[in-house]
Amino acid sequence: MGSCKDDHENQQDCLWVNGPIIVGAGPSGLAVSACLKENGVPSVILERSDCISSLWQQRTYDCLKLHLPKQFCELPLFGFPENFPKYPTKRQFISYMESYARHFSIEPKFKKEVKRAEFDHGRGVWRVQTQDFEYVSKWLVVATGENADPNIPEISGIESFEGPVVHTSVYKSGAEFKQQRVLVVGCGNSGMEVSLDLCRYNASPNIVVRSTIHILPREMFGLSTFGIAMALLKWIPLRLLDKFLLLVANFTLGNTDRLGLWRPKTGPIELKNATGKTPVLDVGVLSLIKSGKVKVMEGVKEITRNGAKFMDGQEREFDSIILATGYKSNVPSWLKASDFFTGEGMPKTPFPNGWKGENGLYTVGFTRRGLLGTASDAIKISRDIGDQWRTIKNNKKICFSHFPLNR
Structure with missing residues (x-):
């Protein structure tokens, strides 16, 4: 990495990167950096927080x-320790x-929040601006992922609620909600697991089911449901696989429709591939729903000062509200003049070519x-950039650190 300052005064400090700029030091950014190193390509990771995998360390x-x-x-290139549980x-x-970062000597630049990234067509480089520097490179790897920022829904009246309203990104333990009446908005894996955790501390969770949902056992016949699905998908059509999964799920879990957990018409794997909506893997909360310890509620119509009104006409009082409403991409807020992403911050080109x-x-x-x-894409990216890197090196093309930049 070299300086690209010119003789002009009062310009932002500028650094050339002799390799890709990677935005994000989560698992995705680390995986790309490691794979690039294996291909002999250096890189720089810019991370807005003060640690790697900040979602896992700070918001789970x-x-x-x-x-x-x-x-x-x-x-x-680096597996889990053998003594780790399943x-x-x-x-x-x-x-x-x-351990992964240490093994590959990956040292991200922390507290470097990318404010803007844009391709300079005149120079053929990416300009990536943080709060104090501009980084410039031939390549830009967006590794901020699908879960960069909490997704906070607009719910009528929520500002009038007198108790605490927290997103799961700041929820740590049910110990903070002992013996409380808690409204959990969202019935994905997070909403279900938080409800289970609340019950451990004698709280009374009411979980809001806003749409249809697939619930599958985490394991079938002593094996991972996901592992079985991946193995069978090599031999049978996707829709036949979905029918098999639902047959086993109904046998082991029962008819979830009776609990107010209506299944979509589209099968679980087909739905995930089409929309990204992940089926819930039951880790014990379904039995609590059946016993009445966790209550299932229809969509929220309005939040009141002391509770909530629901679509079915019910009204209940609550002490706290937890938003288990997931996360969203933040790419549109900083990546400019690119039509590669949708307005929601997802690649327009579907998997596996996105x-x-x-x-x-x-x-x-x-x-x-x-x-x-993530692992699949990291390998593809490193190979593609590695091929370009070797071509540049073999042709003895100009070193980027000496490439003039005129503003």
């Missing part, structure tokens, strides 16, 4: 575990990320297929 609840077995969550805990996953754009733009962590998709 204490009881979180990986939803899938560890073999489906490994990053390229479903590693939050702390174990963070330690794995830290990892590469034009003019040296790459994306990782946007496959809606978890860490398995």
Whole structure:
């Protein structure tokens, strides 16, 4: 990395990067950096927080575990320790990320929030601006992923509620809500797991189901449901696989429609591939719903001073509200003059071809297929950039650190 200052006064400090600029030091950014190193390509990671994997370290609840077995969550070139359990805990996953960074000597630049990134067509380079520097490179890797910022829905009257309203990004433990009446908005994996955690502390969770939802057992016949699905998908059509999964789910979990958890008409795997909506893997909350310890409510019509009114006409009082409404991409807020992403910050090109754009733009962590998709894209990106890097090196093209930049 070299300086690209010219003789002009009062311009932002500018640094040339002799390799890709990677935005984000989560699993996606670390995976790309490691794979690039294996291809002999240096890189610079810009991270807005003060640590790697900030989503896991700073914005997840204490009881979180990986939803899938560890073999489906490994990053390229470096596996989980053998003594880790089948479903590693939050702390174990963070330690794995830290070991991964140490193993590949990855040292992100922390507290470097990207304010703007734009391709300079005149110079053929990417200009990436943080609060104090401008970084310039031939390649830009967007690794901020699908879950960059909390998704806070607009709910009528929520500003009038007198109790605490928190998103799961700041929820840590049910210990903070002992014996409270809690409204949990959102019935995905986070909403279900938070409800289960609340019950451990004698809270009374009411979970809001705003749409249809697939619930599957985490394991079938002693094996991971996801692992079975991936194995069978090699041999049978997707829709037949979905029918099999639903047959087993109905046999082991029962008819969830009777609990107010209506299944979509589209099968669980087909729906995830089409929309990214992940089926809920039951880790014990379904039995609590059946016993009445967790109550299922229809959509919220309005939040009141002391509680909520629901679409079915019911009105209840609550002490706290937890928003288990997920996360969203933040790419549109900083990546400018690029039509590669939708307004929601997802690649317009569907998986498996959404990892590469034009003019040296790459994306990782946007496959809606978890860490398995991240690993796949990281390998593709590193190979593609590696080929370009070797061509430049073999042709002895100009070193970027001496490439003049005129504003």
